[in-house]
Amino acid sequence: MTSRTNRHAAGRKQGGTGAASSDLEQRRQLAVARYLDGDPIEVICQEMGCAKSWLYKWKKRYRAAESPWSQERSRRPKTTPSKTPEAIEAALIALRQTLAPDGSAPVSARVIRDHLRHHATTSIPSLRTIYRILNRQTKEVVSPSIALHHSHDNLPPRPKPW
Numbered sequence: 001m002t003s004r005t006n007r008h009a010a011g012r013k014q015g016g017t018g019a020a021s022s023d024l025e026q027r028r029q030l031a032v033a034r035y036l037d038g039d040p041i042e043v044i045c046q047e048m049g050c051a052k053s054w055l056y057k058w059k060k061r062y063r064a065a066e067s068p069w070s071q072e073r074s075r076r077p078k079t080t081p082s083k084t085p086e087a088i089e090a091a092l093i094a095l096r097q098t099l100a101p102d103g104s105a106p107v108s109a110r111v112i113r114d115h116l117r118h119h120a121t122t123s124i125p126s127l128r129t130i131y132r133i134l135n136r137q138t139k140e141v142v143s144p145s146i147a148l149h150h151s152h153d154n155l156p157p158r159p160k161p162w
Contacts, residue, residue, distance in 0.1 A: 028058045035059055084125055089133050096134060109134060
């Protein structure tokens with residue numbers, strides 16, 4: 001909901017986390033039903049305290065005959081084109097295990113990147129990407145206290161602010 005919708009939300013259930021999903025669905029259904037009964041969009045939006053774009057969105061979904069048209073949809077993207085492919089992540093983790101098989105000495109992202117430069121034919125991820133992948137894998141395998149202890153081992157040194 002927008003701040004405009006919240007401002008005109010008289011008579012609706014208010015809570016710390018917002019209205020319940022069933023309350024929102026009922027509100028959407030009521031708005032579309034009023035539109036189908038012939039009420040002008042301007043009047044519906046003014047009385048319900050919502051933007052016209054809000055009502056047009058739900059009217060469009062209703063007309064498209066989508067089965068759960070009044071339910072909220074995820075805004076998460078269906079694809080992530082910039083995500084590092086799983087094959088490259090697996091190769092980085094395998095390379096780390098090859099360079100330090102017993103896990104006693106941490107292998108830095110810089111060492112792995114340099115190794116990839118000399119031996120890899122595929123594209124090489126950035127130093128920061130390698131660090132994030134290794135750090136994520138460390139947190140999954142090792143307890144959080146140990147992961148926090150070694151979290152700065154793979155970072156490049158900070159420049160001094162002269």
